[in-house]
Amino acid sequence: MLYMKRLTTVALVSVAASTLVLQGQQKPDRTPMNALAERYVKTVLAMGQHDPDYVDAYYGPAEWKTAADSAKIGLDSVASQARAIRADLAKLGPAQRGEMEQLRWQYLDRQLSAMEARIRMLRGERLSFDDESKALYDAVAPTYPTSHFQAIIDKLEQRFPGQGALAVRYDTWRKPFAIPRDKLDAVFQQAIAGCRDRTRKHISLPSSESFTLEYVTNKPWSGYNWYQGNFKSLIQVNTDLPIFIDRAIDLACHEGYPGHHVYNALLEKHLVRDRGWTEFTVYPLFSPQSLIAEGTANFGIEVAFPGHERSAYEKKVLFPAAGIDPARADEYYDVQGLVEQLSYAGNEAARGYLDGKMSAAEAANYLETYGLYSLERAKQRVRFIEKYRSYVINYNLGKDMVRQYIESRGGAASNPVRRWDEFEKLMASPRLPSTLK
Numbered sequence: 192m193l194y195m196k197r198l199t200t201v202a203l204v205s206v207a208a209s210t211l212v213l214q215g216q217q218k219p220d221r222t223p224m225n226a227l228a229e230r231y232v233k234t235v236l237a238m239g240q241h242d243p244d245y246v247d248a249y250y251g252p253a254e255w256k257t258a259a260d261s262a263k264i265g266l267d268s269v270a271s272q273a274r275a276i277r278a279d280l281a282k283l284g285p286a287q288r289g290e291m292e293q294l295r296w297q298y299l300d301r302q303l304s305a306m307e308a309r310i311r312m313l314r315g316e317r318l319s320f321d322d323e324s325k326a327l328y329d330a331v332a333p334t335y336p337t338s339h340f341q342a343i344i345d346k347l348e349q350r351f352p353g354q355g356a357l358a359v360r361y362d363t364w365r366k367p368f369a370i371p372r373d374k375l376d377a378v379f380q381q382a383i384a385g386c387r388d389r390t391r392k393h394i395s396l397p398s399s400e401s402f403t404l405e406y407v408t409n410k411p412w413s414g415y416n417w418y419q420g421n422f423k424s425l426i427q428v429n430t431d432l433p434i435f436i437d438r439a440i441d442l443a444c445h446e447g448y449p450g451h452h453v454y455n456a457l458l459e460k461h462l463v464r465d466r467g468w469t470e471f472t473v474y475p476l477f478s479p480q481s482l483i484a485e486g487t488a489n490f491g492i493e494v495a496f497p498g499h500e501r502s503a504y505e506k507k508v509l510f511p512a513a514g515i516d517p518a519r520a521d522e523y524y525d526v527q528g529l530v531e532q533l534s535y536a537g538n539e540a541a542r543g544y545l546d547g548k549m550s551a552a553e554a555a556n557y558l559e560t561y562g563l564y565s566l567e568r569a570k571q572r573v574r575f576i577e578k579y580r581s582y583v584i585n586y587n588l589g590k591d592m593v594r595q596y597i598e599s600r601g602g603a604a605s606n607p608v609r610r611w612d613e614f615e616k617l618m619a620s621p622r623l624p625s626t627l628k
């Protein structure tokens with residue numbers, strides 16, 4: 192109920208925002224590519240009628256959304272529209288003028304092929320985990336045997352010796368690092384300020400950009416950015432489970448600066464407003480765009496807080512704000528560094544479960560054993576996997592692919608100016624995951 196109410200609020204705000212956008216910019220030129228982009232947006236909106244999670248953000252002309260809502264065309268028609276746009280794109284050919292135009296063409300074609308795959312899934316076709324992630328997100332996550340995770344688990348066993356499940360011992364040790372509920376907002380505001388300051392030094396953002404922060408419950412995710420257009424986001428943080436101190440910077444960077452909020456604002460500024468590329472006013476969740484969005488949001492944490500800049504800020508600002516002993520920050524991040532190396536265990540649980548090789552209980556158990564999730568958190572994660580399926584790869588594989596791309600272009604941590612520069616360029620261009628080379 193709360194969920195629906197939120198969505199209604201967001202939809203109303205985005206209608207208002209899109210009116211402003213239209214007032215503030217000229218109508219895009221009627222080029223063949225722009226005409227196809229407009230048909231794509233309308234088709235994505237039509238698809239949203241069949242898949243409530245599909246349209247993650249929309250701030251284009253409000254009348255297109257109204258038309259899609261009232262027409263409510265059938266899934267077969269959505270499929271044939273997508274097919275027809277791709278056929279017309281093929282006639283236009285990928286040999287567009289400059290690099291950005293070529294990226295635009297490839298991107299539109301690939302976003303549409305992902306839509307076709309999602310339509311097949313809605314019709315009941317079952318793809319394997321890897322085929323699904325390839326079709327929807329343009330990437331396949333590597334497979335790791337349990338021995339890979341066991342080697343890291345062994346190190347953690349030495350750190351937390353004792354009886355019973357390691358995840359329980361880890362959870363007990365971790366308890367003092369939870370942010371008390373009454374200090375949550377103060378800690379988040381400080382984390383956001385730190386992320387924003389660092390981002391603004393390197394990326395020039397529209398002066399009117401801002402976001403609203405809300406605390407919500409009963410969600411399968413831990414945080415969400417609902418981009419509303421006009422350089423505004425609504426960011427929601429889920430307080431169902433304890434929020435540990437590291438999540439303040441993680442979420443503030445991931446959802447805000449320089450993550451999703453900045454990513455969407457840059458797309459709106461550079462592609463929608465400056466170039467008139469309407470296709471970027473809509474964000475279909477189950478598409479290659481999500482790997483870039485999640486990958487940049489996660490890698491952005493390291494871009495904003497490289498090396499010990501993060502622990503310095505945590506010790507000086509966030510631990511005290513949360514009432515947690517700053518003298519324990521190094522100890523905390525030493526352990527977190529190891530736990531993070533288990534992140535691909537989440538993909539293995541999802542792959543096993545969605546490929547029918549594990550039951551829901553076995554997947555939760557795998558997450559507990561090899562991902563060090565508490566049982567409650569593992570159950571929340573299984574609910575996430577059920578809803579979002581192979582989307583899980585966008586976080587860790589996305590981050591690794593983005594890192595590899597930025598660093599291969601001279602953006603190593605030792606060269607922060609170049610690192611920020613390449614990071615901004617990637618976020619402001621329509622680059623596909625398979626071209627992150």
Ligand SMILES: [Zn+2]
Nearest residue numbers: 445451485488
């Ligand atoms: Zn995200």
